[in-house]
Amino acid sequence: MACALPTRALKASLVLAFFVGGCAAAPGPESPAATAFAAYPLPGADGASVRALQRPARTAPLRYRVIVVPGSGCAGMGPLADRYFAGLLHAEVLVLHKPGVDPQARTAAGACPAEFVQADRLSAWREHARAALQADARQRQAQGLPAMPQVLVGISEGAELLPALAPEVPGLAGLVLLSSSGLDPQEAGALQARRLGVATDWEALGRLQADSRLPDSATAQGRSLGYWRDLWHWPLARPLREGPWPVLQVWGGADALVPPAAFAQGARLAQGRAAPWCTREIPGADHGLQSPGRDGVQQLWAWLEQWGRAPQQGLCSPLLRQGTV
Numbered sequence: 113m114a115c116a117l118p119t120r121a122l123k124a125s126l127v128l129a130f131f132v133g134g135c136a137a138a139p140g141p142e143s144p145a146a147t148a149f150a151a152y153p154l155p156g157a158d159g160a161s162v163r164a165l166q167r168p169a170r171t172a173p174l175r176y177r178v179i180v181v182p183g184s185g186c187a188g189m190g191p192l193a194d195r196y197f198a199g200l201l202h203a204e205v206l207v208l209h210k211p212g213v214d215p216q217a218r219t220a221a222g223a224c225p226a227e228f229v230q231a232d233r234l235s236a237w238r239e240h241a242r243a244a245l246q247a248d249a250r251q252r253q254a255q256g257l258p259a260m261p262q263v264l265v266g267i268s269e270g271a272e273l274l275p276a277l278a279p280e281v282p283g284l285a286g287l288v289l290l291s292s293s294g295l296d297p298q299e300a301g302a303l304q305a306r307r308l309g310v311a312t313d314w315e316a317l318g319r320l321q322a323d324s325r326l327p328d329s330a331t332a333q334g335r336s337l338g339y340w341r342d343l344w345h346w347p348l349a350r351p352l353r354e355g356p357w358p359v360l361q362v363w364g365g366a367d368a369l370v371p372p373a374a375f376a377q378g379a380r381l382a383q384g385r386a387a388p389w390c391t392r393e394i395p396g397a398d399h400g401l402q403s404p405g406r407d408g409v410q411q412l413w414a415w416l417e418q419w420g421r422a423p424q425q426g427l428c429s430p431l432l433r434q435g436t437v
Contacts, residue, residue, distance in 0.1 A: 149193045151215070152206065154247050156240030160211040164244065165193060167205045175202040175420040176261040179281060181241065181270030182207065183291075186224035186232075188215035199413030202420050206248065211240055222334060230329060234342040238276050245280035261285040261423045263416065268369075268399065272297055275351035285419075286358035286427035290412065291399050293370050294352050294361060294378030298344045300370060307371040318344065353381045358427040359389040362412050364397030390428035 152166035168174070178200055182189055189196065189207050197205050209215050212228045224232070262283050266274045271292030278284055293300045298318075305314035320332050321340040328338030352359060359382075363375050375393070382389035394401050394408035401408030418430040426432075 147190070147194050149190065149205075149207070154208075154244035156211050157236075157243045158239075160240055162211060162240055162244040163188075163209050163213065163215050164248075165190060165207045165209075165215050167193070167197065169200075169202050169204055170198075171201040173202065174204060174260070176263065176285070176416075176423060177204045177206065178263050178265055178416070179245070180205065180207045180265045180267065181273050181277070182209065183268030183270050185221035186210070186213050186217065186219045186228045187221070188213055188217045190215035191218060196409060197413070199410040199417065201417055203416070208241055208244060210237055224334075229331065229334070230336055230338075233336065233339045234272060234346050238273050241273055241277055242280055245277060249280065249282055259283050261420070263288060263427070265290060266292060268292055269297075272346060272348050275348070275355055278355065278357055284357060285423055286360060287352075287355075288412070288416075288427075289359065289361040289363075290409075291363050291367060291370065291401065292361070292378075293363075293374035294349060294359075294381055295374055296348050297346050299349070299377075300374045301343070303371050303374045303377075304369070307373070349378070349381055353385055356387055358387050360415070360427050360431070361389070361391045362401065362408065363393055364399060364401050364403070364408060365393050365395045366397060366403070367399045369399045388426055388428045390431045392431060 148170070149165040149167045152164040154162045154164050156162045178197075180189075180197075188209055193205075193207060197207075207215070210228075210232065212225075212231055260283060262281050263285050264274050264277060264281055265288040266272070267290045269292075271287075271289045271294070274287045274289070278287065295303075302311070302314055305311045317332060317340060320326065320330075321337050321344050326337055328336055328341065330337045332340060361379070363370065365372075367375075379391045382391065394403065394406070394411065396403040397406070397408045401412065415430040418433075419425070419427055422429070
């Protein structure tokens with residue numbers, strides 16, 4: 113059974129689908145055939161497999177480790193990984209992928225296969241990622257690898273998993289929100305719908321996901337109702353506000369997928385928070401932190417590299433030194 117919004121709302125529907133289909137990485141030149149990233153398979157939940165990628169530090173000494181949870185969709189980060197993570201010189205990098213996602217796939221967000229659409233929901237991805245990180249920690253311990261500071265990076269939708277994954281990362285130094293407002297996704301989606309003048313379509317989608325007569329397998333806006341039901345009730349703001357980890361949040365000032373109002377509201381979560389929360393808007397940058405003549409992703413990695421030289425000073429120390437949080 114498939115559900116959809118009325119035909120009159122088709123154009124708005126496509127806009128909303130674009131909102132939830134945020135890119136995992138900024139478009140640009142692909143990595144060369146010879147890549148520093150290697151396959152690093154990890155077990156997911158219930159026998160599933162997480163096809164992760166891992167890369168050693170580009171430059172000695174190894175100072176820290178970055179674990180990346182990409183954004184939505186079914187494209188892999190493999191074709192872009194070397195270029196995208198180039199600025200992480202002294203870091204080992206681990207990139208997770210949802211079960212069913214080929215790390216080398218270039219599939220457009222709107223062209224994901226039906227089996228992926230049915231399996232894709234935040235609760236399932238959380239459990240797969242938890243299992244993968246638990247296995248990663250066990251493997252590192254069994255291999256006698258040295259403990260080091262680790263940072264969890266969530267790109268767009270990936271940030272929605274970070275509070276739940278934080279306990280699974282030994283030596284966690286903090287969370288990085290890349291192009292995520294930090295709000296509950298339903299609230300961020302409502303703000304984007306109002307920004308685009310399609311609030312009635314978002315409300316209609318809310319009524320569909322709330323209709324208990326419809327099964328999770330029904331589809332709307334290119335996603336299963338199971339996906340929407342998770343999203344509608346997914347907590348992010350409160351876990352972030354109450355969490356004990358430092359948070360570094362970066363977004364683009366010209367982001368077409370997340371409205372300025374959402375970032376403004378999300379930034380207010382830092383007020384009264386016990387642990388540090390630093391924010392930075394990249395002026396004129398899009399959802400992938402790109403703007404003419406400037407790559408905001410590499411700027412973010414430069415801040416992490418500065419932090420990595422003296423991690424005891426805290427994840428927000430590079431921005432604090434610049435006189436801004």
